[in-house]
Amino acid sequence: MLKKKMLRDIRKNLSQFITIFLMVFIGVMAYAGIESYMDGMEKTANKYYQENNLQDLNVMGANFTEEDLKEIKKIENVKDAERKLTLNGTTDGDRTLLLSFIETNNISKFYVFEGEGFNPESEGVWIDKYYADENNYKIGDEITIKYDKIELKEKVKGIVNIPDHVYDVKDSSEIYPDHKEFGVAYLSINELPEYFRIFNNVMVDVDNKDKKDEVKNKIEEKVENAIAVTNIEDGASYTSYQGEIDEGKTYIGVFSGLFLFIAMLSVITTMTRVVKKQRVQIGTLKALGFKKSKILLHYIGYGFWISLVASLAGLVGGYYLIGNFFISMEMAFFEMPNGAPSMNISSYIMAVLVVLTVSFITYLTCRKILKENAAETLRSKLPNVKNNSLNITTRGIFKKLGFSSKWNIRDIVRNKMRTFMGIAGVTGCAMLIVCAFGMFDSMNYFIELQFEKLYNFNYKLVLNENISKENLNKIEEKYGANTSKTLGIEIKNGDIKEANNVFVTDANELIRFVNKDGEFTEVNSDEGIYVTYKLAETKGYKMGDEISWHIYGDNKYYTSKIIGFNKDPQNQNVTMTRKYLESLGVEYKPDSLYTNQDLKDVKEIENVELIQDKNALKDGMENMLQTMRKMIILIIVIAILLGAIIIYNLGILSYTEKQYQFATLKVLGFKDKKIRKIFTEQNNWIAIISIIIGIPLGYYLTDWLFKTAIEEHYDFGASIKMITYVIAGVGTFIVSYVVSKILARKVKNIDMVTSLKGNE
C-alpha cells in the first residue's frame, strides 16, 4: 500500500519531482557524457596505438644506411626499427602531400579502410582517409605526385589511417587541419629512382618503455648519422591528441563537476522539503503503529527511485548524446579509426554516489522527524526562530522599509538554508555563463594578440631550405629584409635535456613582442636571450640566469644569459636577435621572410616554399574556435537550463511554503498584485545577490582554466569584455524574473479556504 502512496505522492508533487529528476539527469548526463568523451578519446587512442604499433622513438638524420638500421636493431631493448623517407610533395591541384617512402610497414601500421595493406613490391599509393574523402579519391584512382623534378603517377592502393599521422598540418602556423588541401601519402621506396632511395627517418619500437631513454642515448652514441632522437610523446601528432585529452580533463571536467555539484545542491534542498512536507503523514503512520524502519524505507524510496532512474537516464544520455557529440567532433579534427565514447568507471561511481546521497539526505530528514514522538510529529511545526532574529526589521534602516521588504527579510531569516541553497545554485549558473562566454572572449583576445599585435605583416614567405645567398638577397630586395629563423634546440636543465626552439628575429617591426600586460616591448638587446613568461615560470628561470643549450644536429653547447621576458600566447620558447646568434658564431640563415606587400595574386615565388596569408592563418584559427564554440554553446545551454530549473524549483518550493501565508494575506484583503510583488521581490533579491557573487567567480574560473588547465605551450589568461558580464548578469536576472512571474501567476488561483484548511 505504501508503494501506491509513494507513486501517488510523486504524481501529486509532479513538478517538484520532475525538477529533481531533471537536475539529477542533467548533472549526471553532463558528468558521464564528458567523462565518456575524455575516456573514449584515451581508450580509442590507446587501442589504436597498441594494435597498430605506434613507434616509440623517431630518429632523424640525413641518410640512414642499411648498416645504421642493423646497428639500431642490435641495441638492447630495441624490438624493431624501420627506415622512412619523409618529404613534402605536391599533387594534383597544387595540394600538399606529406610523402613517406617505406620498406616495410610493421611499425606505425596502416589501419586499412578500403583496399589492401602495405606491400613493398606493390606499385601504388596509400592515402589518408580524410584526404581521400575530401577529394573523392577511390581505390584505383590515379594520383600524380611531384617532388622536385620527380613525378610519379600512382594508383590508390589503400585508404588508410596511420598512427603516426593522427594530427598533421601543412606547417606549424596552421592549427586546424585542412584535409582537402593537405594529405598524407605512403609509398614503397621502390617507387623512387635508385639514386633517390635515401632515408631521413628511422622509427624505433622498444620492448620496454622504461628503457626508452637508454635506447635513445645508445642510438645517439652508436649511430653517427643520427642527428636527433625524439620520443614519440614529443611529436606533434601524439602531443596534439594527448594535449586535447589533458586539456579536456581539467578544462571540461571542471564544468561537469560543477554542473553535478550545483544540481545536487538543489536536489538535496528539494528532497528535504518534500519529506518535511510529509511531516503529519509521517506522524500518522507512526501513530498507526508502522515500524520506524518501514517508514524510513518508504521515504528513502522517494529519493532513491527518482535519483536512480534519473541517474541511469543520465548515464545513457551522457554516453549517447554528449559523449558521441564530442567524440565525433574530435574525430573530425584527429584522424583515428573507431572513435567511440567509453563509459568510465568514475561515471558509474558518481551515479551511485548521487543515488546514495539523495537517499541518504532523504533518510536523514525522515529520521529527524521520526525522532520526535508521534504526538509531536502530528502537530504542525513552526519554523524555528530565535526570539531576537526577527527584530532585524524593527531597527535602523530596516525600520523604514515597506511591508513587502520587511516580510521578505523575515522570510529569508526564517528560511536561511533554502535561501542559501538558492543563492548557491544561481551563483553557480551565473558563474558558468560568465565562464563559458568568457572563454569566447579570451580566445578572441588571443587571436587579436597573435594576429594583430604580434604579427605585424600580411604575408609570411617560407623560404626554401637550400636557398642560396644571392637568391635570398634578391627576395630581400624585392620584399624587404625582415626575416627570422627557428632553430630546434635542446636545453640542459640539470641532468634533464628538454627539446625547445629558439626564434631568431631579424624581422624588425614586422614581428612584435609584448609584455605580460599585452603592451609592446622591445626585443633588441644583443647581449643574451629572451624567454617567454610561462617558460620562465614553469622552469623557474629568473632574470640574469644562464641557460645551457645546443642546436639539434650540433653537439656544441652555448651558455646564454636571460636578459628579458616576452609573452607569447601559443609558443613557449626562447627568442634572440640575429646579432646575438651571430656573436655566438652561428650562421644566420633565415627560413622565413615577412612582408606587407600585397601578394594576393602571387601564386608562386622562386625559392619560396610557401606563401602564407596572415588572414588565412587567422581563419584557420577561427575555424578551430568554431569547434570550441560548439562545446561552449553546449555548456551555456546546460548552464542556462540548470539555472532555470534551479530558479523554478526554488520558486516553487518557496511558493508552496508560503501559500498559507499568502492565503492569509488574501483573506485580510491584500490585492493579488501586492502579493505577487512580495513573492517576486525575494526571488529578485536572490538573483541579484547571486549575480554579484557569480560574476567575479566566473572571471576567476575562466582565468584558472586558461592558466592551469590549458596545454603547456599556450599562455593566455581570462580576458572578458564588459558586455559579457552584462549579458551574463542580465540573462540570469531575466531567467529568474520570468520564472518568478510565471509562478506568481498562481497567486490568483489561491483558494483561500483550501489553503488555510490544508495547513491545519
Next chain:
Amino acid sequence: MEKIVEIKKLTKSYKVGENEFNALDNIDLSLNKGEFIVILGPSGAGKSTLLNLIGGMDTPSKGDILIDGENISKYNEKQLNDYRAENIGFIFQFYNILPTLTVLENVELVRDIVKNPIDSKEALKGVGLEKHKNKFPSQLSGGEQQRVSIARAIAKNPKLLLCDEPTGALDSKTGVEVLKLLRKQCDGNEGANTVIIVTHNSLIAEIADTVVHVKNGKIESVTSNEHPKRIDEVGW
C-alpha cells in the same frame, strides 16, 4: 470491573523557553474495560496529553501507565510502536488520513501493520462508506473523512479506541453520526473494546459511561453515569 487503564502518579512536563511546566501533574486514574469514557476539560487542561500518553504516542516524565496490566511507561520506542500497532486505534480531530490513497486503501493500510485485521470492506460498510470506497479524501466531506478514519481505526480491532476531539471539526448533525459509530464500537463487541474520547464539549459527557474532568493538569473528578443518555436524547 476489569480495569483497562491504570495510571499512577503520572506527570508530564514540557519545557517552554527556559521554564518547565506540567501538562499533567502527578495524577492517578483507573478506567474500566468496555466503557465509553469521556475526558472533559477546557483547552490546555492536559486532556490530549493524557490521551497521547495512554496511546503510547508520548512518554511520561514520571509515573506509570498500566494498560491491561502491562506497564507501558517502561516501554522503549520499538515496544511502544508494537503496542500502538496491536492495541490502539486513533481518531484525530483533523482525520489524518493519507490524501493520496483512496478511501479503501486508507483502511487497507492497516493490513501492513496488524496480523488479524477486520476486513476493510466490512469496516467501511460499518461506517456507511462502502459506496465511496474508490474516492480520494479530497472528494469527501469532513464527516465522511472522519468516518474513513474511524473505519481505519476499527479495522485494526483495537482494545482501545482513542479519539481526540473527533467531532471538533464537524457540524452537529455529522458529529452525532460519528458519535453513534463510536458508541456502536463500544457496545457491539461484547465489551472487548473501550472508547476514550477527549473533548471540551460537555454535551458528549451525557452519553458516556464514565466522565473524567481534567483541569490545569489535574484530575478534578471521575464520575460514573449510571444511566447514560442515548445519543438521540441529547439536545445537540
